[in-house]
Amino acid sequence: MIIKTLKARILRALKSSLPAAGADSPPPSPTKPAAAPVHADAFSDDASFDAREAETPTKGRHRPSSSPEPLDAWELVDEDGRAVPADPDPLLGFPARCPPGGERGVVLYTTTLRGVRRTFEDCNGVRALLENLAVAFQERDVSMDRGLRDQLWAVTGEKAVPPRLFVRGRDVGGAAQVIALHEEGRLVPLLLPSVPAPDEKIPASGGGAKCEACGGLSFVVCGECDGSRKVFDGGRGGARCRGCNENGLVMCPLCL
Secondary structure: OOHHHHHHHHHHHHHHHHOOOOOOOOOOOOOOOOOOOOOOOOOHHHHHHHHHHOOOOOOOOOOOOOOOOOOOOOOOEEEOOEEEOOOOOHHHHHHHOOOOOOOOOOEEOOOOOOOOOOHHHHHHHHHHHHHHOOEEEEEEEOOOOOOHHHHHHHHOOOOOOOOOOEEOEEEEOOHHHHHHHHHOOOOOHHHHHOOOOOOOOOOHHHHHOOOOOOOOOOOOOOOOOOOOOEEEOHHHOOOOOOOOOOOOEOOOOOOO
């Protein structure tokens, strides 16, 4: 309605500006061709105006397409021009340090020794966090086996202090880093894809589920020496048992 009103006003203004028929006009210039007269009938109705408007070429206009717009190439590269995957693995930002047997699982190094209160409490806190998240993980107590302590030091390249969390061969960090990731909402995406392989026997430590053999301690008494660290061979006397650690314990076969 508004467009039609504007058109009508424009037509009236053009009609009023045209000279009346038969009025005096300056003589035509001998050097310039006479211009074609403009008649008021050319603007007599809206139909002719709309017809001329419809005949206007639409060259250069983009018609909407039902097909989705292709993705720009710059959206698939970073600032340096390198290709970026659509959904990168969040673990790629952590150092690649894989403990033995931790390629596809979650491994937590802890200590149950109360020698240093802060370390003991940090280990309990990270362990409780993983259990509340119902994540399948394997706990390796360095206080129960000196070999696990040496293993942790070899993986990290330093004398690392537990707790230390590893997820699918990536070093996530100690207690401070793990708690910070959880508060930022970044820990769960790191842990959820960590599903044990069919041949791995990593116990699900969440929901109160414990290993039937070790009760969640990850260690059992050595079957060769019954924890005495010595084996006897007839009348030759005792010899050092080489199947257990310094405490007469071995890793639980069901948890490995």
